[in-house]
Amino acid sequence: xxxxxxxxxxxFAPKPGLLARFSDLLWxxxxxxxxxxxxxxVLWLGVIxxxxxxxxxxxxxxxxxxxTGLIQYQFTLKTYGELLHPANLDIIARTVLMAAxxxxxxVIIAFPVAYYAARYARGRWKALFYLGIMLPLWxxxxxxxxxxxxxxxxxxxLTWGLxxxxxxxxxxxxxxxxxxxxxxxxxxxxxxxxxxxxxxxxFMILPMQAAMERVPVSLLEASADQGAVPAQxxxxxxxxxxxxxxxxxxxxxxxxTLGDYIIPQIVGSSRLFIGQAVYAHQGTxxxxxxxxxxxxxxxxxMGFYLWGAKRLGAFDAL
Amino acid sequence: xxxxxLFKNVSRHYGEVRAVxxxxxxxxxxEFFAMLGPSGSGxxxxxxxxxxxxxxxxxxxxxFGETAxxxxxxxxxVNTVFQDYALFPHMSVRDNVAYGLMIAGTGKKERFAKAEExxxxxxxxxxxxxxxxxxxxxxxxxxxxxxxLVNQPKVLLLDEPLGALDLKLREQMQEELKxxxxxxxxTFIFVTxxxxxxxxxxxxxxxxxxxxxxxxxxxxDIYQRPDTAFVADFVGSSNxxxxxxxxxxxxxxxxxxxxxxxxxxxxGEAHEATVTGLSYTGAVTRVSLAFRxxxxxxxxxxxxxxxxxxxxxxxxxxxxxxxxxxxxx
Numbered sequence: 001x002x003x004x005x006x007x008x009x010x011x012f013a014p015k016p017g018l019l020a021r022f023s024d025l026l027w028x029x030x031x032x033x034x035x036x037x038x039x040x041x042v043l044w045l046g047v048i049x050x051x052x053x054x055x056x057x058x059x060x061x062x063x064x065x066x067x068t069g070l071i072q073y074q075f076t077l078k079t080y081g082e083l084l085h086p087a088n089l090d091i092i093a094r095t096v097l098m099a100a101x102x103x104x105x106x107v108i109i110a111f112p113v114a115y116y117a118a119r120y121a122r123g124r125w126k127a128l129f130y131l132g133i134m135l136p137l138w139x140x141x142x143x144x145x146x147x148x149x150x151x152x153x154x155x156x157x158l159t160w161g162l163x164x165x166x167x168x169x170x171x172x173x174x175x176x177x178x179x180x181x182x183x184x185x186x187x188x189x190x191x192x193x194x195x196x197x198x199x200x201x202x203f204m205i206l207p208m209q210a211a212m213e214r215v216p217v218s219l220l221e222a223s224a225d226q227g228a229v230p231a232q233x234x235x236x237x238x239x240x241x242x243x244x245x246x247x248x249x250x251x252x253x254x255x256x257t258l259g260d261y262i263i264p265q266i267v268g269s270s271r272l273f274i275g276q277a278v279y280a281h282q283g284t285x286x287x288x289x290x291x292x293x294x295x296x297x298x299x300x301x302m303g304f305y306l307w308g309a310k311r312l313g314a315f316d317a318l
Numbered sequence: 319x320x321x322x323x324l325f326k327n328v329s330r331h332y333g334e335v336r337a338v339x340x341x342x343x344x345x346x347x348x349e350f351f352a353m354l355g356p357s358g359s360g361x362x363x364x365x366x367x368x369x370x371x372x373x374x375x376x377x378x379x380x381x382f383g384e385t386a387x388x389x390x391x392x393x394x395x396v397n398t399v400f401q402d403y404a405l406f407p408h409m410s411v412r413d414n415v416a417y418g419l420m421i422a423g424t425g426k427k428e429r430f431a432k433a434e435e436x437x438x439x440x441x442x443x444x445x446x447x448x449x450x451x452x453x454x455x456x457x458x459x460x461x462x463x464x465x466x467l468v469n470q471p472k473v474l475l476l477d478e479p480l481g482a483l484d485l486k487l488r489e490q491m492q493e494e495l496k497x498x499x500x501x502x503x504x505t506f507i508f509v510t511x512x513x514x515x516x517x518x519x520x521x522x523x524x525x526x527x528x529x530x531x532x533x534x535x536x537x538x539d540i541y542q543r544p545d546t547a548f549v550a551d552f553v554g555s556s557n558x559x560x561x562x563x564x565x566x567x568x569x570x571x572x573x574x575x576x577x578x579x580x581x582x583x584x585x586g587e588a589h590e591a592t593v594t595g596l597s598y599t600g601a602v603t604r605v606s607l608a609f610r611x612x613x614x615x616x617x618x619x620x621x622x623x624x625x626x627x628x629x630x631x632x633x634x635x636x637x638x639x640x641x642x643x644x645x646x647x
Contacts, residue, residue: 216402216404218400218401218402218404219404219406221369221371221391221398221400221404222398222400222404222405222406222465223406223417224370224371224390224391224392225369225371225391225392225396225397225398225466226392226397226417226418226421226465226469227392227393227418227421227422227469228392228417228421229392232421236406236417236420236421237406240408241407241408
C-alpha cells in the first residue's frame with residue numbers, strides 16, 4: 001500500500017526550498033512576521049527619532065557660562081528660568097497666539113471646503129478637489145512664501161488691485177491698527193497670519209474631509225427627520241462627529257505654526273517667534289541649552305493641547 | 319376615511335433611471351401599510367418621498383391633505399425608523415430618544431421623562447444611560463423606534479427595520495410592531511422585500527416593481543388574487559400557467575396563478591406529471607414537477623407519503639384554485 005517515503009502526499013503540496021519553509025514559519029508564528037516587519041522602523045524611530053529628542057531634552061537641563069560662553073554639563077533648571085524673562089515669554093505668547101489664530105481661521109475656511117468634498121463632490125470633481133488641495137504642496141515652500149511676500153508688499157499686486165477698486169483706504173485702515181498692523185502687509189502680523197493660513201490649510205482640509213466622509217448620511221437625515229434645521233444638524237451631529245478630524249487637522253496647523261521659523265522671518269515684523277529664537281540661540285548665539293529649552297516649549301504645549309482635546313472627547317469617535 | 323398619504327402620478331427620476339414612475343397611491347389614516355418589492359423597485363424611494371429626503375420629479379404628494387412638495391423633512395410631522403437605525407453614536411440612548419424633543423425646545427426634565435416613557439413602550443426601560451454601541455441589533459432597533467415615536471408623528475415610516483435581525487427576533491418584533499401600531503393608532507408605512515413580513519403585519523400591501531405599483535390590496539387579495547404574474551410570483555412564488563394551457567384547462571385565454579399548496583398529488587387526480595426534485599423545508603416538502611413542458615411546484619405537508627424523484631404521479635387542483643390574471647403583465 002505504501003509507495004515508500006519518497007511519495008508525496010496527494011493532499012498537501014510538497015514544500016521545497018528554503019524560502020517556502022520560511023513562509024511556513026511566518027505563517028505558523030505571526031509574531032515572527034510582525035518582528036521582521038516592525039523591527040527596522042521601530043529601531044529607526046527609537047534610536048534616531050526619540051533618541052535625538054531625548055538628547056535635546058537633556059541639553060535643556062544644562063546651562064551656559066555667561067563669561068566663557070561654554071556649556072556647563074551639570075543638571076540645572078537655570079535655563080528654564082531664563083525662559084521666564086519677559087522678552088522670552090513675549091516670544092512664547094506671540095507664537096502660541098499666532099498658532100491659535102491660524103488654527104481657528106483654518107477650521108473656519110476648511111469647513112465648507114471639506115464639507116463640499118465629503119458630501120457632494122463625486123468622480124471628476126473629487127479628483128479636482130484633491131488636486132486643488134495637494135497642488136500647492138508639490139511646489140517649494142520657500143517659493144510660495146517669497147511669492148506671498150511679493151503679493152503682500154507695498155508695491156505688490158494686492159495693494160495695486162485694492163487701489164484700482166478704491167479700497168485702499170480700507171487696507172490703510174487695517175494697517176493702522178496698532179500691533180497687528182504695520183507699514184505694509186508684508187511686514188505686519190496680518191501678513192504672517194495670512195501666509196501661515198495659506199501654507200497649512202491643506203493639512204486642515206484633508207483630515208476634516210476624511211472625518212466628515214465617515215459620518216453616515218443616514219445620521220444627517222435622521223437629524224432632519226427629527227426636526228432639526230440644517231444648522232442644528234451641523235451643530236449637534238456633524239460637528240461633534242467631525243471633531244476628531246478637526247483635532248487631527250489642528251494638531252498639524254497648531255504645531256507647524258509653533259515650530260516654523262521661515263515664514264515669520266520672510267513675511268512679518270522683525271519680532272521673533274519660537275522657531276526663530278531656537279534658530280538664533282543654537283546658531284549665532286551658541287546657546288544650545290536655551291535653544292533646547294525653547295524647543296521643549298512647543299512639545300509641552302502640544303502635550304497639554306492633546307490632553308485637553310482628549311478630555312473634550314475628540315478621540316472618542318476614533 | 320381621510321388619507322394619510324396621497325400620491326398623484328408621482329415620479330422620481332435620476333437621469334434616465336425611473337426609480338418611481340407615475341405612481342398613484344393612497345395610504346389611509348391609521349392603517350398599517352406595507353410597500354413590498356424587490357430591491358430597486360421604488361419602494362424605498364417612495365418612502366423617502368414621504369419623509370421629504372427626496373422631492374418628486376413630477377406629480378403631487380399630500381400628507382393628511384397638505385401639499386408636501388417643497389416641504390423639507392424637518393418641517394414634516396413624519397418620523398422614520400432607518401434601515402441602519404441611524405442612532406447618533408456620540409449620544410447616550412436617552413439623548414438619542416430625546417433628540418427631537420431637544421430640537422423642539424422641550425425642557426430637559428420633561429424630555430427625559432418622555433424619553434423614558436418611549437423606552438418603556440419599546441420595552442427598554444432603564445437603558446437611557448447606555449451608549450448605542452453597547453446595545454445589540456434588536457435593542458438598537460427598539461431605540462430607533464422609540465426615537466421616532468417620542469415625537470408622536472402623524473405617520474411613522476419604517477425602512478426595512480427588521481432586515482438586520484435574526485429570524486426569531488424578527489418574528490417577535492413583527493408581533494410587537496403590529497400591536498404597537500394598533501394601540502397607538504398611528505399610520506405605519508413599512509418598506510420590506512420580505513413578502514411573509516408584509517402579509518403577516520400589514521392591513522394593506524402595495525407591491526412595487528420597476529418603479530410602478532403592480533397591485534394594492536389586503537394581504538389576502540395579494541396572495542389569493544394576484545393581478546399580475548409578477549405579484550403571483552413575488553408573493554409566495556406561485557406557479558404561473560401560460561394562457562394556452564389555461565385555455566385548454568379552463569376555457570379562458572389568460573395567464574393564471576396556481577398556489578403550490580393548492581396542487582394535490584394522488585392516484586385519483588386529473589393530470590399526469592413527473593417528479594423532478596424534492597426539497598425538504600420542515601413543515602412542508604417542496605415537490606418539483608414537470609407538467610406539459612412546464613415546471614410546477616407543489617407543497618406536501620409533513621407526514622404525507624412522498625413520491626420519489628423520477629416517479630410518474632397524478633396531480634390536480636380545485637377549479638377555484640386557478641386564479642386568472644386578466645390584467646396580466
